[in-house]
Amino acid sequence: MRLVSTTVGAWQSTGTLDDMLAAMRTTFQNVNDGKGAVLFIDEVDAIGTWLARPSGHHGDHYWQVVVTDFLTLLSGLGEGVIVVAATNYPDWIDSAILRAGRIEDHFTLLLPNKLTRAEILSHHTGGVLPLESLVDIAEDLDGKAGADLERLVRDALRTARSEDRELELRDLEAQLPEKLRYTPEQCLRLAVHESGHALAALALGHATGATIEIKDSFDPSLDGFLGGTTTYDLVPDYFPTATTLRNRIAVSLSGIAAEVALFGDPSIGSGGTIGSDVERATAIARRMIGSYGLGKTPVFMGTVKELADKPLPERLEVEVSQIIDEEYERMLSMMTEERERVLALAADVVTHRMVKIERGGLAEAA
Secondary structure (H helix, E strand, C coil): CEEEEEEHHHHHCCCCHHHHHHHHHHHHHHHCCCCCEEEEEECHHHHCCCCCCCCCCCCHHHHHHHHHHHHHHHHCCCCCEEEEECCCCHHHCCHHHHCCCCCCCCCCCCCCCHHHHHHHHHHHCCCCCCHHHHHHHHHCCCCCCHHHHHHHHHHHHHHHHHCCCCCCHHHHHCCCCCCEECCHHHHHHHHHHHHHHHHHHHHCCCEEEEEEEECCEECCCCCCCCCEEEEEEECCCCCCCHHHHHHHHHHHHHHHHHHHHHHCCCCHHHCCCCCCHHHHHHHHHHHHHHCCCCCCCCCCCCCCCCCCCCCCCHHHHHHHHHHHHHHHHHHHHHHHHCHHHHHHHHHHHHHHCEEEEECCCCCEEC
16 A cells, blocks of 8 residues: 655645645545555644634634644545554644544554564664564663664664674674663662552552562663653542542652652652653642542633643642642651561562562562
8 A cells, every 4th residue: 555644744834724725635635546545644733623712813713724624634535545643742633633433543652662672673673683682782772762773773784884794783782872770779769669659559449469660770861761660450440539539649659758758858750750750640639629620619620631731720729739748648657657568578679670569469579
């Protein structure tokens, strides 16, 4: 099947509204010829959204026309056309674009894991090196995207060509980032933090099991790096209550609470990025107060999507802070009371690097 690749930006760059619509229609006509094609659209979030409450801005009409025409073109595609769209901002895409019959199947592409990184390296090296030998190299490339791996191979090939020889494993090894090892004290802190998460999740009924893993080194060139992770066998919670939502906040804050309980001061590992412990706890609390009506006064300030990137009015932010404060104090009390248990589990994690615990059971080295 033919692959037709474009971006919303390419359509927009053609000029006026009429020019953009013409470019967009031409692309759809080219694939809708009955011969079969895959249409790949990048930056699909830039297509705009319908406005539930028009702002009166002069640009509103532009985006309404663009979205309407795009929906019409999607719905008018014949048999044999597969549309694939990509975005870094899925929340910006109009829900009408994502409904059944249009772009209906949705996938989140995470950074590649170790085996996938090895397969990507194998692809770019042309399969001349055994996959097994690339797995060890991939182990040291945690957090690297596909483009980073392609560049690493390109640089390694350049070295081999400069010496007029075939690519060898040592060429890739020479391109590996220089890693720094965590000190024993830092490893223990990482293990304590993750042990706090795991023990809280089981104690609060948030999960039936938890797997803790810590790393022994990190790449200082990365903007951020995970020294430890905890993954859960979650208890299904399809109809959350104020209590179960508070428990989610508590589990998010239990890592930092464990650090304070054992060391007296926390590290920065709980915050600083979207998806961090503190950001997750704050986001849940804001949804409770501003969207779900679970504050002192049931109010609705917007949908979860609308509240994602803006604070609530000051009065409601006070309630958000109060919830976070209460759950943090609850976790600090729990971690202080369970200090010896946290420390014993953390020591096990430091020894084995990966440990799984289950509710009512013992820790197992994974």
